[in-house]
Amino acid sequence: MRTPLCLTAIAAVGSVLVLTGCGGRDLGYKDVELAELRRVNAELEAKLAQKDTERVVEVVRQAPSTATDVDTAQKAVGDKASVSTRPSELVISVESNVLFKPGSADLSTDAKSVLNRVAALVKQKYPNHFVRVEGHTDDEKISRSKDKWDDNWDLSGGRARGVLHYLNKQGIATKDLGYAGYADQRPLAPNANDSARAKNRRVEIVVIPK
Known part of the structure; x- marks a missing residue:
């Protein structure tokens, strides 16, 4: 008995073309699903960013005249970051376990929420400042x-660059952004135990007057 030839048809599903082949398999179905998931995810991220921005705007607006820049910034960015100062600089530090998985530079959901608030704070309170991201x-x-990183210099730079790109996406101008990776050369504490090492693995967002 001769095996029947497989025919390929093009079927329109909504406004999306789906290729079907032998056995009725939809060759484009996974692409359609993936595109829909990306669309939904983008909408959720936009809503999260808007909510975080509104929170920061309200914090800055209601800050008493006696509040220091550190107090206002800390309340704005929340308890997953710590705020301090250097001479003429505001430093927002976030531990890497909040931002990334071990060995990765991909931002977590928690990271995006913190960085949404940082971006909103800079735009609201420090519009004429430069932002340097330090890994x-x-x-x-x-x-x-x-297989991803040659060494800690590479990893720290990659993480700082990822944070920079996200802040840029949230509206901080390219001309106002820069980054640096310092590897293990600027520890906050001696790397004597796991707790100290966790403290040293961080990204610092430094807000500097122009």
């Missing part, structure tokens, strides 16, 4: 993610 690691050598 820091502990002193442990790269091992499990060696």
Whole structure:
């Protein structure tokens, strides 16, 4: 008995063309699903960013005249970041375990919420400032993610760059952004135990007057 030839048809589903082949398999179905998931995810991220922005605007608006810049910024960005100052600089520090998975530079959901607030704070209160994103690691050598990063210099720079791109996406101008990776060369504490190493793995967002 001769095997029947497989015919390929093009079927329109809504406004999306889906290719079907032998056995009725929809060759484009997964692409349609993926596109829809991306659309929904983008909408959710936009709503989250708007909510975070509104929160920061309200914090800045209601800040008493006696409040310091550190007090206002800390309340604006929330308890997953810490705010301090250097001479003429405001420093917003976020530990890497809030921002990334181990060995990764992909931002977590928590990271995006914190960075939404940082971006809103800069735009609301520091519009004429430069923002430098600084990446820091502990002193442990790269091992499990060696296929992604050559060393801690590479990892710290990659993480800082990822944060920079997200802040840019949230409306901080390209000309007002820069980044640096310092590897393990600027620890906050000696890398003597896991707690100290976790503290040293961080990204610092430094707000500097022009």
